[in-house]
Amino acid sequence: MPWLVFSAGKQSAPEPLEKMTMQELFFYDANCCLGLPMNGGNYAPDAAALLQEMDYYGVGKALVRHLNLDPAGAVQTNADLAKMLRADHSGRLLGAWCILPSQCDEIPPPEQFFASFKENRIAAITLSPFAHRYVPCRLTLGKILDAAAERKVPVLLNAFAGRWAELYDFMAAFPNLTTIYQEAVGKWGSDRNIRPLLENYPGFYFETAGYWVPEGIRDLAEKYGAGRIVYGSGFPRYNHGNGMLQLRHSGLPQESVAQIAGGNLSALLERAQL
Amino acid sequence: MSIWTKQGSLAEKFWQHGNAGFPIYDMHGHMGSHNAIYFKRAEAAEMVAHLLRAGIRRLVFSHHHVLFSAAFRNQQVWEICRSFPDTLRMYVGINPHYPEIIKEDLAQFEQWRPYAVGLKILAGYHLINVTDQRYEYALQFANERRLPVLFHTWGGRGGYNDGPSMLTLAQKYPGITFFIGHSLFGDWEYTEKIIKETPDNCYLELTAIPGELGYIERMVELVGSTRIIYGTDMPWFDEFQGLGGVLSAKISDTDIKNILCDNVERLLGQDW
Numbered sequence: 001m002p003w004l005v006f007s008a009g010k011q012s013a014p015e016p017l018e019k020m021t022m023q024e025l026f027f028y029d030a031n032c033c034l035g036l037p038m039n040g041g042n043y044a045p046d047a048a049a050l051l052q053e054m055d056y057y058g059v060g061k062a063l064v065r066h067l068n069l070d071p072a073g074a075v076q077t078n079a080d081l082a083k084m085l086r087a088d089h090s091g092r093l094l095g096a097w098c099i100l101p102s103q104c105d106e107i108p109p110p111e112q113f114f115a116s117f118k119e120n121r122i123a124a125i126t127l128s129p130f131a132h133r134y135v136p137c138r139l140t141l142g143k144i145l146d147a148a149a150e151r152k153v154p155v156l157l158n159a160f161a162g163r164w165a166e167l168y169d170f171m172a173a174f175p176n177l178t179t180i181y182q183e184a185v186g187k188w189g190s191d192r193n194i195r196p197l198l199e200n201y202p203g204f205y206f207e208t209a210g211y212w213v214p215e216g217i218r219d220l221a222e223k224y225g226a227g228r229i230v231y232g233s234g235f236p237r238y239n240h241g242n243g244m245l246q247l248r249h250s251g252l253p254q255e256s257v258a259q260i261a262g263g264n265l266s267a268l269l270e271r272a273q274l
Numbered sequence: 275m276s277i278w279t280k281q282g283s284l285a286e287k288f289w290q291h292g293n294a295g296f297p298i299y300d301m302h303g304h305m306g307s308h309n310a311i312y313f314k315r316a317e318a319a320e321m322v323a324h325l326l327r328a329g330i331r332r333l334v335f336s337h338h339h340v341l342f343s344a345a346f347r348n349q350q351v352w353e354i355c356r357s358f359p360d361t362l363r364m365y366v367g368i369n370p371h372y373p374e375i376i377k378e379d380l381a382q383f384e385q386w387r388p389y390a391v392g393l394k395i396l397a398g399y400h401l402i403n404v405t406d407q408r409y410e411y412a413l414q415f416a417n418e419r420r421l422p423v424l425f426h427t428w429g430g431r432g433g434y435n436d437g438p439s440m441l442t443l444a445q446k447y448p449g450i451t452f453f454i455g456h457s458l459f460g461d462w463e464y465t466e467k468i469i470k471e472t473p474d475n476c477y478l479e480l481t482a483i484p485g486e487l488g489y490i491e492r493m494v495e496l497v498g499s500t501r502i503i504y505g506t507d508m509p510w511f512d513e514f515q516g517l518g519g520v521l522s523a524k525i526s527d528t529d530i531k532n533i534l535c536d537n538v539e540r541l542l543g544q545d546w
Contacts, residue, residue: 019290021279021290042487042488055276056276056277056524057276057277057278057522058276058277058278058279187482187510187511188310188311188510189311189312189313189510190311191311191312192311192312212485212510212511212512212515212516213313213314213510213511213512214313214314214315214321214324214508214509214510214511214512214513215314215315215324215512216314216512219314235487236487237486237487238485238486238487239485239486239487239488239519239522239523240522241277241278241285241518241519241521241522242484242485242515242516242518242519242522243485243515243518244278244518244522245278245288245289245514245515245517245518245521245522246512246514246515246518248289248514249292249327249328249514250514251327
């Protein structure tokens with residue numbers, strides 16, 4: 001870089017870059033939505049469209065939620081998501097189904113619910129208590145989430161983005177869950193809220209979409225371990241690529257980058273007992 | 275084949291090397307701690323280390339403490355810049371609540387060159403509309419000297435720096451080079467108007483936009499890549515995330531280089 005002139009003692013040359021080819025990195029997107037939104041905007045209407053977008057950036061696999069989950073509800077979108085996943089013959093997409101309070105019998109009892117995951121290519125659960133109007137606590141979700149914890153099924157916390165007080169209550173109520181916090185709403189770094197959760201809940205994982213703090217991924221990995229962070233795109237609000245370059249040049253060693261890019265999510269999904 | 279493996283592309287070069295062999299100008303930065311966000315890298319030395327890793331030739335910034343506290347002065351920012359002469363340049367922060375400070379600081383502007391390159395106006399935080407007379411002294415100063423002024427802007431109507439206000443101002447001061455910070459985020463009508471209805475003195479600045487799906491593509495389609503400049507709010511946002519967002523946009527490599535480098539060099543030259 002010939003335009004860089006270094007003044008003695010003031011600026012130091014950047015550290016040499018570790019070689020890291022795309023072929024050596026497998027990206028598994030933990031924060032990705034599929035389906036048509038109620039009110040328009042960005043979307044991938046079906047598996048083929050999403051896979052085309054992922055291929056453009058070199059993303060190998062994705063754990064997908066239904067984009068229209070909040071307005072259309074869990075019952076409708078769980079069925080719709082399973083249908084869209086059946087059309088994906090590549091096997092690169094797995095889904096997350098939305099849960100509801102057990103008492104209304106809108107979703108099957110835990111045993112039956114989780115037993116149907118494999119055949120429907122579902123690997124995780126999500127919840128949207130604020131849009132679906134209930135309190136996310138032991139009274140409403142105890143049965144289903146205790147069963148999820150027992151089976152180590154990951155729980156996506158996209159609904160809690162920016163709702164820190166509610167998230168703190170939820171984590172206190174369900175400390176043994178495997179959870180993935182997905183932000184992707186704001187761009188203001190939220191370390192003051194994320195770090196206490198990473199420190200106190202070993203099953204709390206942090207996903208990277210919308211986390212744009214300079215070298216923040218590296219800082220979190222050095223403090224809490226690269227094993228606690230998973231790559232996510234935030235698609236379709238965000239494209240897949242920006243976070244990929246951020247992670248590739250995070251300053252972490254290749255092994256850690258590979259863990260965050262896809263290794264951690266693969267491991268979390270593989271250990272789930274479904 | 276993904277964008278990162280397309281041989282000879284800018285994306286491939288950035289993936290492999292962290293740069294593509296041309297200088298990058300980040301035209302929207304800050305410095306210093308923040309009340310609501312934890313920044314590990316908010317001081318000059320750590321920020322410059324990050325900038326150099328990403329091949330940023332210049333970061334032009336306004337200091338948080340100047341903008342958020344009248345007790346911290348632009349003179350102190352100038353001294354910081356002098357410690358990192360190869361990388362840091364400053365916008366003189368303008369706080370309309372303190373007219374005497376504005377006059378005192380602008381009286382020193384020529385002495386602060388080449389580190390001082392323009393002014394920064396943060397009307398949405400200072401709660402005084404950009405068209406208010408309390409900015410007039412500073413804007414006249416910039417207009418006479420043909421300085422760039424970076425404005426914080428956002429979409430919506432009725433704010434302190436919305437599209438209609440910015441359009442009025444840009445038409446009133448043709449000598450100022452308007453850097454429209456955040457590109458009136460979300461206000462597509464005025465994103466287009468601010469470029470097409472002004473005398474070639476406005477540039478859309480990208481902070482907070484790279485990564486938003488389809489956003490840069492739409493901007494390029496509306497106004498062309500020669501009217502867009504790169505910024506990150508550093509230390510708010512990671513340079514590689516910002517660069518990744520520009521590189522991930524479905525636009526040509528020529529467009530990308532215009533945004534990251536060429537537009538600024540056409541405006542300010544290479545020696546500043």
